[in-house]
Amino acid sequence: QVQLVQSGAEVKKPGASVKVSCKASGYTFTDHYVYWVRQAPGQGLEFIGIINPNGGRTSNAQMFQGRVTLTRDTSTTTVYMELSSLRSEDTAVYYCARERDYYDTSGSCFDYWGQGTLVTVSS
Amino acid sequence: DIQMTQSPSSLSASVGDRVTITCRASQSITTHLNWYQQKPGKAPNLLIYAASSLQSGVPSRFSGSGSGTYFTLTISSLQPEDFAIYYCQQSYSSAVTFGGGTKVEIK
Numbered sequence: 001q002v003q004l005v006q007s008g009a010e011v012k013k014p015g016a017s018v019k020v021s022c023k024a025s026g027y028t029f030t031d032h033y034v035y036w037v038r039q040a041p042g043q044g045l046e047f048i049g050i051i052n053p054n055g056g057r058t059s060n061a062q063m064f065q066g067r068v069t070l071t072r073d074t075s076t077t078t079v080y081m082e083l084s085s086l087r088s089e090d091t092a093v094y095y096c097a098r099e100r101d102y103y104d105t106s107g108s109c110f111d112y113w114g115q116g117t118l119v120t121v122s123s
Numbered sequence: 124d125i126q127m128t129q130s131p132s133s134l135s136a137s138v139g140d141r142v143t144i145t146c147r148a149s150q151s152i153t154t155h156l157n158w159y160q161q162k163p164g165k166a167p168n169l170l171i172y173a174a175s176s177l178q179s180g181v182p183s184r185f186s187g188s189g190s191g192t193y194f195t196l197t198i199s200s201l202q203p204e205d206f207a208i209y210y211c212q213q214s215y216s217s218a219v220t221f222g223g224g225t226k227v228e229i230k
Contacts, residue, residue, distance in 0.1 A: 045167065045210060047219050047220060059217060059218075062124075062218075095167075102173045104173070105154065106155075107172075107214045108214045109173075109212075110159075110167070110169060111178070
């Protein structure tokens with residue numbers, strides 16, 4: 001069965017970096033893009049970036065440009081999100097999600113999600 | 124970015140009620156619209172994709188409709204396990220965006 005398993009919770013100080021992993025299994029790793037989305041406490045969902053595991057091409061949301069790096073390791077079927085220059089506003093649960101194309105038309109959705117990784121930024 | 128606006132932000136309903144949540148896009152997104160359910164401490168779960176297609180394994184009491192800029196999610200007969208937060212999400216742009224969420228609470 002398809003699974004996305006994320007690394008554990010992190011506590012970081014302002015200015016530090018954090019790297020969250022997302023290990024995929026149960027499907028062909030290079031067949032699906034992986035998105036990163038975050039959710040601050042009590043808030044909604046916010047797009048961070050996308051990685052194409054087939055080749056490693058990435059695209060990030062404007063607000064994270066210069067601070068987020070997405071990578072993948074095809075040998076371990078794992079994608080990584082590294083966020084630098086952390087500030088208190090980055091405290092959130094970070095999710096990876098598998099993108100699946102619609103069956104009959106253009107467009108896509110997120111059919112599998114990781115369990116989430118809580119990143120707490122505090123001095 | 125395409126803005127997604129959900130209403131209401133919260134609602135109270137009883138088991139067996141029919142519930143409708145709306146989602147508006149700031150520009151036409153044709154039918155590139157998905158709905159998710161999120162329960163406390165859990166990741167979102169896909170309910171509806173392409174505006175009106177039911178994800179495999181999701182109960183048929185959930186349905187979606189709409190196109191362009193206006194969309195609805197309807198729960199035909201609310202069940203105890205449906206109390207949760209619901210989000211719409213557009214995939215018209217690769218820079219996906221989500222609505223602010225609608226919390227469905229027990230009356």
